[in-house]
Amino acid sequence: MRWLCVCLAPVALLAACDGGLQPEPICASTLVGVCGTLRFRGPIPDSTDNVFIAAYATFPQTCTDLINNRRPVIPGSVPYTDSLAAYSVPLDPGTYEWLVAVWKKVGALTLSPADTALLRVAGYYRNPADTTQPGAITVPAGAAAGGVDFTADFDNLRPATDFVSCS
Amino acid sequence: MFLNLGTRVGGWGLGALFLLQATHLNAQGVVRGNVRDRQGDAIAGASVVVRGTTLSTRTDRAGRFRLPTVPAGSVRIQVGAIGYARVDTTVSLTGGDSTTVELTLSFAPLALPPVDIISNKVPHFGDRPATSVAQVTEQDLDRRAVATVDEAIEHTPGIQFVNGQINIRGSTGYVQGLNSRVLMTVDGVPMNQGDRGGINWDLLAVDDIQSVEILKGAGSSLYGSAAFGGVVNLTTRDIPTGSHTQARLTGGLYGEPPHTVWQFRDEQALHGSADVSASHGNDVLGGRISGGFRHSDGYREQDERDHGHVAGKGWWQPAVNMRVDVSGSWAVDRYDVPLSWCNRGECDDRGQVYQPYMIDTAEAGARTDSRKGYLAAQVRRTVSPKFAWVARGSWLRTHFTDVRRSASEFSVGDRFGAEVRVESHPDSSRTAVVGAEGTMSDVTSDIFGVHSQSEFAAYGQSDQRVGPLGVSGGARLDFMAVDGGSLTAFISPRIGVTIPTDRRARDGGVLRASVGRGFRAPTMAERFVRTVALGFQIVPNPTLRPEQAWSFELGHISPPLFGFMRIDAAAFWTDARDLIEPQVLLIPPDTVVIQLQNVVRARLAGIDASIIAAPIPQRLIATLGYTYLSTSRRLSGDSTSGPLAFRPRHLLTLGADYTLGALGVGADFRYASRPESVELEGFVDSRRVAMNVLDLRGSWRRGPVEIRFLAANVLNYVYNLVPETLAPVRTATLTAVWSH
Numbered sequence: 001m002r003w004l005c006v007c008l009a010p011v012a013l014l015a016a017c018d019g020g021l022q023p024e025p026i027c028a029s030t031l032v033g034v035c036g037t038l039r040f041r042g043p044i045p046d047s048t049d050n051v052f053i054a055a056y057a058t059f060p061q062t063c064t065d066l067i068n069n070r071r072p073v074i075p076g077s078v079p080y081t082d083s084l085a086a087y088s089v090p091l092d093p094g095t096y097e098w099l100v101a102v103w104k105k106v107g108a109l110t111l112s113p114a115d116t117a118l119l120r121v122a123g124y125y126r127n128p129a130d131t132t133q134p135g136a137i138t139v140p141a142g143a144a145a146g147g148v149d150f151t152a153d154f155d156n157l158r159p160a161t162d163f164v165s166c167s
Numbered sequence: 168m169f170l171n172l173g174t175r176v177g178g179w180g181l182g183a184l185f186l187l188q189a190t191h192l193n194a195q196g197v198v199r200g201n202v203r204d205r206q207g208d209a210i211a212g213a214s215v216v217v218r219g220t221t222l223s224t225r226t227d228r229a230g231r232f233r234l235p236t237v238p239a240g241s242v243r244i245q246v247g248a249i250g251y252a253r254v255d256t257t258v259s260l261t262g263g264d265s266t267t268v269e270l271t272l273s274f275a276p277l278a279l280p281p282v283d284i285i286s287n288k289v290p291h292f293g294d295r296p297a298t299s300v301a302q303v304t305e306q307d308l309d310r311r312a313v314a315t316v317d318e319a320i321e322h323t324p325g326i327q328f329v330n331g332q333i334n335i336r337g338s339t340g341y342v343q344g345l346n347s348r349v350l351m352t353v354d355g356v357p358m359n360q361g362d363r364g365g366i367n368w369d370l371l372a373v374d375d376i377q378s379v380e381i382l383k384g385a386g387s388s389l390y391g392s393a394a395f396g397g398v399v400n401l402t403t404r405d406i407p408t409g410s411h412t413q414a415r416l417t418g419g420l421y422g423e424p425p426h427t428v429w430q431f432r433d434e435q436a437l438h439g440s441a442d443v444s445a446s447h448g449n450d451v452l453g454g455r456i457s458g459g460f461r462h463s464d465g466y467r468e469q470d471e472r473d474h475g476h477v478a479g480k481g482w483w484q485p486a487v488n489m490r491v492d493v494s495g496s497w498a499v500d501r502y503d504v505p506l507s508w509c510n511r512g513e514c515d516d517r518g519q520v521y522q523p524y525m526i527d528t529a530e531a532g533a534r535t536d537s538r539k540g541y542l543a544a545q546v547r548r549t550v551s552p553k554f555a556w557v558a559r560g561s562w563l564r565t566h567f568t569d570v571r572r573s574a575s576e577f578s579v580g581d582r583f584g585a586e587v588r589v590e591s592h593p594d595s596s597r598t599a600v601v602g603a604e605g606t607m608s609d610v611t612s613d614i615f616g617v618h619s620q621s622e623f624a625a626y627g628q629s630d631q632r633v634g635p636l637g638v639s640g641g642a643r644l645d646f647m648a649v650d651g652g653s654l655t656a657f658i659s660p661r662i663g664v665t666i667p668t669d670r671r672a673r674d675g676g677v678l679r680a681s682v683g684r685g686f687r688a689p690t691m692a693e694r695f696v697r698t699v700a701l702g703f704q705i706v707p708n709p710t711l712r713p714e715q716a717w718s719f720e721l722g723h724i725s726p727p728l729f730g731f732m733r734i735d736a737a738a739f740w741t742d743a744r745d746l747i748e749p750q751v752l753l754i755p756p757d758t759v760v761i762q763l764q765n766v767v768r769a770r771l772a773g774i775d776a777s778i779i780a781a782p783i784p785q786r787l788i789a790t791l792g793y794t795y796l797s798t799s800r801r802l803s804g805d806s807t808s809g810p811l812a813f814r815p816r817h818l819l820t821l822g823a824d825y826t827l828g829a830l831g832v833g834a835d836f837r838y839a840s841r842p843e844s845v846e847l848e849g850f851v852d853s854r855r856v857a858m859n860v861l862d863l864r865g866s867w868r869r870g871p872v873e874i875r876f877l878a879a880n881v882l883n884y885v886y887n888l889v890p891e892t893l894a895p896v897r898t899a900t901l902t903a904v905w906s907h
Contacts, residue, residue: 020856020885023426024520026511051512076520077512086518087511109702111759 042155219595247281297663324792338396362580364690385685388661406453422897578612
């Protein structure tokens, strides 16, 4: 038992020295997904509840696609009170055709197409070669696609129906 | 004669007992005595029993005891105390006379706990229970210098607290505030909330508690519904003879975050408390009153807490063979609620994915106002040395108001309970307990509605020695009705066997085996909750059925090994059905809701082992506890399975205490592996790590003053046990206790 005590005490100390939870920068080396900065333009609407970023492997065609095919399932928020915010979105490796900043007004979401009434497209990542078109992003296996910077425009919040059909 | 009457309780038999009682008293006498150690110091809390009878008592702080109705003749008395070798002695007693015995106990750190109450509701002296029982003694409570009861219990092998919810061998998991699969009793009186079925660990101050017993495994055969996964019994402090006062002051500070990017405030966070108690007792009656206040700035953002409480206890012995006990408490809390930590964008995240010390600013101002209290009364009459009855009544009230930015919610829950129990010792090898219990709970709430639930039960258990074997068996039949509706019945049998593996030694090894059925009725909160969580509507499910489980255990406690250690190990298996868990439902065409449903079939199996060692007698005591837990969860109609949520596979506790005269130092270490699964995975932050917590402590005692120091989580290990909720960080506490 003396032997046991002597051996287990350092084990306990070593185990505790792994530090537990650690700070995690938004564009962390451990991230698998996409990260960059989101620049804000225009005054923040009074009814703003949240701004978040979602990705789509293929460009959504309908309101149902818009709600059901987003990644991640629960998108993370982005601070919108400063003119610039760092962001990251954990995603599975692969190509994503649309990376969109979504403005949400106050109200409870139901994870149904009806949610589009509360949501507006504030901006999306654009193709550097043709900035009128969405840009595709490829998330490599086990790493992050960095430097994916784009703008959210509070002066030009567009309804989902500008992009998809909602019957 | 009493043997026969005692075993045939019913009809005119009970009346005849009372008529015969006066005659019988003439053949009785009083046994007084003192219990001391080899140095002549009094041993408080030692158990004293007259073997084979219902007669038992405990020594007061001066080591004195008094047994007033002992049958005349040659009387076999047994005395035992935690950490001391048991003593048997025989005294000669003349009817109507009294005798005084002086008893000396030898220090024996490996001696088994002398009394077990929790496994069959009556004190069992010397016999090992057939199911695993853990004890937290008064010395453990003092030594750990803890502020709340749950802090003292969480060092017990096989026990883990998950954000305030107790898990015994993985029983409960974690469902925020909606249930508990463990029953808490205070002096044998059930104290789970009437509305939510949970446990208020701050119902009593730690100074009001003398010891804690924990029954591991299904206890429904005696305790009913909530004892599905085990029972925790708090024994309140005895009232010693004479006048006594105690004052306790604590003060301390919280550690800073270990990374500057997590700093969230400029000033030092503090905590402190003040408690006082006073008691007076004599041979006929006694009373104790206590009160206190606690404040904490909290270790994270929006985490301030204020707590105040008063508690009282009294006893009265109107006749030599009757005792009346009354107790109660009232506690008021107001605490901030840091609902979840800040994820990126929810606060000034400083470029971090999450800020564990900060909160989502949308939840700023969230707090809870809580009031709770209980009243309990018990009458115990020792009709004869072979036969006694107990009657009790209780009322528990809880009232909380959750204040949130979006809405405020409240609930008032009452739980009224009554129980009548008959205890019989037909001969020195047999004990029988028969009882009936009734509980009526009601709730008035804007999230649970207005409802009531009634439960009626009858139970019986017999413990018998058959040669070297100890055999116990019993069953309980419960009937339940919600809102006066139809009755649901449930039967919970249990049987257990103990076999001594070393019959020559008194404290030798014992093999034990037990099997029992447990159940848990859905709480009114689970049936009727209607609120919003994680952005989803939670809808009620009034058709919930009780959860049920069969539990098996096979264990062995070794005799002392190499003269300085003892091992207790058990293998356990629980097969549970109809477990209630939250389910995400899609209601066509486009509504998503959460509802609690009976959908899970689960297995919890593992090994629970502990070692106690005293390598340097009277100086060093070391303990090691390890639990391996394997769980499997399967949804109805789904062949896939995975682990149950919030159950770590490995739990390890290490402890050591060294005493040198007035000084004592000690350390505790707790490890829990990272839970493989959490509830509602995919909808909550899955970030979680293993738990590695090291506590250091010291004490110094001189005369009536004792100073204790506790550095909890001294390595400032940052971890969480449930999603987005930071567990306590480094905390230093200095405690001064003055006793008179």
